[in-house]
Amino acid sequence: MEYDVVVVGGGPAGLATAIRLKQLAAERNQEVSVCVLEKGGEVGAHILSGAVMDPRGLNELIPDWKEKGAPLDTPVTEDKFLFLSKTGARATPNWALPPNFHNVGNYIVGLGNVVKWLGEQAEAAGVEVFPGFAAAEILYTDDGKVRGVATGDMGLNKQGEPGPNYQPGMELHAKYTVFAEGSRGQLGRQLIERFKLDAGKDPQSYGIGIKELWQIDPALHKPGLVIHTAGWPLDADTYGGSFLYHYGENLVTVGMVVGLDYANPWLSPFEEFQRYKTHPEIRKYFEGAKRIGYGARAITAGGLLSLPKLAFPGGVLVGCEAGFLNASRIKGSHAAIKSGMMAAEAAFDALTAGREQDELSAYPQAFEKSWLHEELNKARNFKQWFKKGQTVAVLMTGIEQLVLRGKMPWTIHRTKPDYACLQPAAECARIDYPKPDGKLTFDRLSSVFLSSTNHDEDEPVHLTLKDPSIPVQVNLAKYGGPEARYCPAAVYEFVKDDNGNDKLQINAQNCVHCKTCDIKDPTQNIVWVAPQGGEGPVYSGM
Incomplete structure (x- = not known):
């Protein structure tokens, strides 16, 4: 199938790219063929975010979004920022909050509904x-330019052979291909390596976001209330924080980023999030409440200093595929939309000039002149300060954002990728987590059930190992088998085989596509690849 532009990923960035291309075509009376590939069974099925949404990007893309019924229905009315100890909570006065923590003017949304x-x-x-x-393969021209993608075969059995429902994948050829897979995209990872797009950049940094959706007592519901917390249950040396947002019809979304x-x-991270809900200042909202949703997703949080080169021959990276999220604001959808718009404008100009499969240098040039670059530049040191401890991070964030308004004369760099930060298990204190009570705190399997995750059990396992011996010989022996703990969906289990030896069991049908294993595996032995299209979680209203 031939298109002018193929977009891989139907999230905010990918859809903004496609919409902007069609807007430009209509404005200039031109024809541009555009398609969007989305691995979820429906648009929005795999979208998971907090989310407080800054409407700035949407204002530019679709200025009359209110009249067109965009589901941004709950404006933020109140901000609270709490520092938690095990039993106490200390609120920061609003006048002392840096601008990045002010949310009035933004909207609490279910991002899946917006998408x-x-x-x-x-x-x-x-x-x-x-x-x-699901786009499974990048296609290249003979001279090494991206010329599109191929979707994965469907109906393969566990041995990778065609089953009774086999359907071969299809090739989609494009003059330009836009990669918008979200954080740690399978194809984006390959492109960054092939074209050395991260050369000279700080290593990318990630977080895992875990979220639940609850219906609470109307008497406790405060539409528009945004609560962010730092501190307990995480220790002072671990980057992370939590959120609790009131919106909709007695809905509260609660989550943690680690x-x-x-x-x-x-x-x-999953158990830390369950502990967080037991804090007196948090659990009070959940008396008599009902949990109705669960999900987890990695976020790309390295910011401006970790942004890879955005353009390469025949394609571009947009949204969280590249890492446009502003970690200091805990917001990425407005940035994703803006990046997609800039990529679309560069691609449209190239198409109308008769160019194809060249490098869209106009896109990164537009970014460097944009409000998005200015915003990310102000927050460029945010994540790095947290590696120096919470006290230093809070102090320096206040100085940089509140006093200097983001115009600091210094830049702090990172040198170590996330997977290289794990220490040997024997050198670290064990953490004993309480058993779930099934009312406020839960186990992984009951949580995955709420995500409506589904995979065909007779298909190739999409969580692949470069070397099957490493999980036991290295990860279990040296690091205590961390994959059994960092996965929020009970995918990885160390069990005994018939001879009493340890082995790694991969329950791929539980996978919620968060990509944490692909990021955090200390030996980088696990490689996440897309399962059959349409599989995975089905997030409703998340």
Whole structure:
């Protein structure tokens, strides 16, 4: 299938790219063929975010979004920032909060609902949207330029052979291909390596975000309330924080982000999040409440200093695929939309000039002149300060953001990738987590059930190992088997075989596509690849 532009990924960045291309074509009376491939069974199915949304990007993309019914229904009315100890909470006065923690003017949303609406706008503009198709391979011209992608075969059995429902993948050829897979995209990772897009950059840094959706007592519901916390249950040397947002009809979204540069292999982000909910200042909202949703997703949090080169022959990276999220604001959707718009404008100009499969240098040039670059530049040191401890981080963030307004004369660099930060298990204190009570705290399997995750059990395992011996001989022996703890979906288990020897069991059907294993595995032995299109979680209203 031939297109002018193929977009891989139907999230905010990918859909913004497609919509902007069609807008430009309509404005200039030109024809541009655009398709969007989305691996989820429907647009929005794999979208997971907090989320407090800054409407700035959407204002530029679709200025009349309110009239068109965009689901941004709960404006932020109140900000709270709490520093938690095990039993206490200390609130920061609003006047002392840096600008990055002010959210009035933003909206609390279910980002999946926003993305579903964006998909409708794209289709109305003439974009061909193909949900349920996972891009599995990058196609290149003879001289090494990207010329499109191929979708994965469907209906393969566990041995990788065609089964009774086999359907071969299809090739989609494009003059330009936009990669918008989200954080730690399978194809984006390959492109960064092939074209050395991260040369001279700080190592990328990630976090895992774990989230639950609850229906709470209307008497406790405060629409528009945004609560962010730092401190307990994480120790002072572990980057992370938590959030609690009130929106919609008695809905509360609660979650935690843990930086994947943590050192102690006994730490479990999932269990830390469950502990967080037991804090007196947090659990009070959940008396008599009902948990109705669960999910987890990695976020790309390295910021401006870790942004790879954005363009290469025949394609570009946009959104969280590249890492445009502003970790200091805990926001990325506005940045994803803006990056997609800039990529679309560069691609459209190239197409109308008769160029194809060259390097869209106009895209990174536009970024460097944009408000998005200015915003990320102000926050460039945020994550790095947290590697120096919470006290230093809080002090320096206040100085940089509140006093200097982001115009600091210094830059702090990172040198170590997240996977290299784990220390040997024997050198770290074990962490004993309490058993879940099934009312406020839960286990992984009951949580995965709420994500509506589904995979065909008779298909190739999509969590691949470069060397099957490493999980036991290295990860278990040296690091205590951290994959059993960093995975939020009970995918990885160390069990005994018939001879009483340890082995790694991979329960791939539980995978919620968070990509944490691909990022945090200390030996970089686990490689996440896309399963059959349409599989994975189905996040409803998340």
